[in-house]
Amino acid sequence: MLVVFTLQPNPEIFEYLGQFSEYGVVTLDVDDKKNDNTCQIYSEQPAFWRAKLQELNLEYEEAPFANPDYLKQNEMDFEPFMVGQYFICHENHNHPTPHDTVRFNINAGTAFGTGRHATTQICMELLGELAVLPIQSVFDCGTGTGILGMVARHQWPKARIVIGDNDPIAIDNARTNFAQNHLPKPIYCVAKGFNHPLIIKNAPFDVVIANILYPVLHQLAPICRQYCQNFLLLSGLLSQQADLITRRYRANGFETIHRIDSGDWAGLLLARV
Numbered sequence: 001m002l003v004v005f006t007l008q009p010n011p012e013i014f015e016y017l018g019q020f021s022e023y024g025v026v027t028l029d030v031d032d033k034k035n036d037n038t039c040q041i042y043s044e045q046p047a048f049w050r051a052k053l054q055e056l057n058l059e060y061e062e063a064p065f066a067n068p069d070y071l072k073q074n075e076m077d078f079e080p081f082m083v084g085q086y087f088i089c090h091e092n093h094n095h096p097t098p099h100d101t102v103r104f105n106i107n108a109g110t111a112f113g114t115g116r117h118a119t120t121q122i123c124m125e126l127l128g129e130l131a132v133l134p135i136q137s138v139f140d141c142g143t144g145t146g147i148l149g150m151v152a153r154h155q156w157p158k159a160r161i162v163i164g165d166n167d168p169i170a171i172d173n174a175r176t177n178f179a180q181n182h183l184p185k186p187i188y189c190v191a192k193g194f195n196h197p198l199i200i201k202n203a204p205f206d207v208v209i210a211n212i213l214y215p216v217l218h219q220l221a222p223i224c225r226q227y228c229q230n231f232l233l234l235s236g237l238l239s240q241q242a243d244l245i246t247r248r249y250r251a252n253g254f255e256t257i258h259r260i261d262s263g264d265w266a267g268l269l270l271a272r273v
């Protein structure tokens with residue numbers, strides 16, 4: 001039976017819980033107005049989460065999940081919104097597109113990346129800063145719904161775009177999102193980091209994007225040095241982790257040229273030196 005746990009973790013705990021995705025779907029609702037984050041964990045293995053949440057000394061509520069079709073509920077709750085020039089809608093909604101905007105219809109399913117999260121929005125803004133450059137190749141590492149790959153595809157229609165994720169469901173979802181937005185196909189890879197023959201074959205890249213967690217970004221630094229030849233966009237970082245990542249990547253041949261903070265989160269644009 002599907003069980004839902006509801007709790008109010010701090011961002012570090014939320015990131016930590018996200019690592020156990022094989023035990024369930026961990027979601028975060030951010031209410032900017034109330035400055036409130038509510039995390040929900042949907043799982044068919046509640047014993048694991050009870051033990052984990054108790055180990056972390058976290059208060060939580062647990063209830064059987066009455067509506068098994070929570071993806072449908074997510075769809076109904078999805079209100080369209082703007083990020084820069086992008087108007088982001090659920091694929092099944094037919095809201096009219098505002099003038100002078102670029103519409104993306106997204107169905108996130110269980111993948112991360114509706115565009116609502118601060119880290120995704122930071123990456124979209126940093127990508128926009130590179131829009132005028134003649135970028136020819138992009139690797140979006142940890143693509144989730146494919147949203148950042150879609151922005152890259154829109155900015156550089158002729159570039160070689162490779163998108164990867166270690167979650168095959170995310171790649172399947174990204175494939176659907178590219179298709180339903182009539183965007184030319186990227187190269188899809190189910191891969192941990194750069195670890196896929198098609199990623200290596202298409203490297204080095206002008207731009208590498210990675211909106212993943214701090215430990216993964218830390219680990220990827222030497223390989224980014226090998227396979228990223230110009231710009232690197234990193235997010236998924238808590239503000240207090242950004243300086244550590246700046247130092248780690250400086251030691252691997254990158255200088256931070258712009259940092260954006262939003263709430264507790266940060267993102268970095270780095271250039272090869």
Ligand SMILES: C[S@@+](CC[C@H](N)C(=O)[O-])C[C@H]1O[C@@H](n2cnc3c(N)ncnc32)[C@H](O)[C@@H]1O
Nearest residue numbers: 112113120142143144165166167192193211212
């Ligand atoms: C925070 S989400 C970002 C999704 C999307 N790029 C965005 O900005 O909204 C991180 C994604 O990275 C994937 N991921 C985590 N570790 C990874 C790894 N080592 N290699 C590739 N993908 C990874 C997760 O499955 C998830 O889809």
